[in-house]
Amino acid sequence: DVKVTQSSRYLVKRTGEKVFLECVQDMDHENMFWYRQDPGLGLRLIYFSYDVKMKEKGDIPEGYSVSREKKERFSLILESASTNQTSMYLCASSFFSETSTDTQYFGPGTRLTVL
Amino acid sequence: QKEVEQNSGPLSVPEGAIASLNCTYSDRGSQSFFWYRQYSGKSPELIMSIYSNGDKEDGRFTAQLNKASQYVSLLIRDSQPSDSATYLCAVTFPSGGYNKLIFGAGTRLAVHP
Numbered sequence: 686d687v688k689v690t691q692s693s694r695y696l697v698k699r700t701g702e703k704v705f706l707e708c709v710q711d712m713d714h715e716n717m718f719w720y721r722q723d724p725g726l727g728l729r730l731i732y733f734s735y736d737v738k739m740k741e742k743g744d745i746p747e748g749y750s751v752s753r754e755k756k757e758r759f760s761l762i763l764e765s766a767s768t769n770q771t772s773m774y775l776c777a778s779s780f781f782s783e784t785s786t787d788t789q790y791f792g793p794g795t796r797l798t799v800l
Numbered sequence: 801q802k803e804v805e806q807n808s809g810p811l812s813v814p815e816g817a818i819a820s821l822n823c824t825y826s827d828r829g830s831q832s833f834f835w836y837r838q839y840s841g842k843s844p845e846l847i848m849s850i851y852s853n854g855d856k857e858d859g860r861f862t863a864q865l866n867k868a869s870q871y872v873s874l875l876i877r878d879s880q881p882s883d884s885a886t887y888l889c890a891v892t893f894p895s896g897g898y899n900k901l902i903f904g905a906g907t908r909l910a911v912h913p
Contacts, residue, residue: 725808727905728844728888735898775843787832787892787899791843 688712689792691776697798704763706795708776715781717759718789719743719751721772728775734759735781766799773797802827802893806904813911819876821907823889826870832892832899833865835874838906839885847887848874879911 692707730743
């Protein structure tokens, strides 16, 4: 079974703090993704990575950065947390395939509250 | 603008009935289609994937794809209260050298005894 883990299930931070969210997958997937999910807005892609040290902006990258130093680990960084970044953050991973099946498997999520 | 549209619901069905969930998408170039189930407070879990026109069955679940109409649906037979969840439709869109996965906002299903 694919296993995607995230460092915290719940996190409370203060405005202006630097926040690190960690994601690890154990299936040797090339692709990793960070989403945020808010009521009524669905999942929105923040950043993704198709290889080590490679990153691409998603639909809402502002206020976030990412790091992928190892294939199994993809970190999301909030440089200076703000209250509008209070959300559920979901990490996902998938194989890269020429047939592009693109099945993404999700971690349990981190519910971040910024006060 | 790449879009995946779903009725937000709630869709309420009695136990044992068939639940029908629908999804439309905007890009004729889309090739891969997925249904995820998400319980409240949990992360999405994959139920079905479908790539070709027609029906694909897996247990009580049937996915239906009509690329000409840009329409994908999920049927749940013999609905159970444990099926009560939000169902997310996800569609890949060609984007440069990659396929980007776009999610709908989800349909909330409530199965009542």
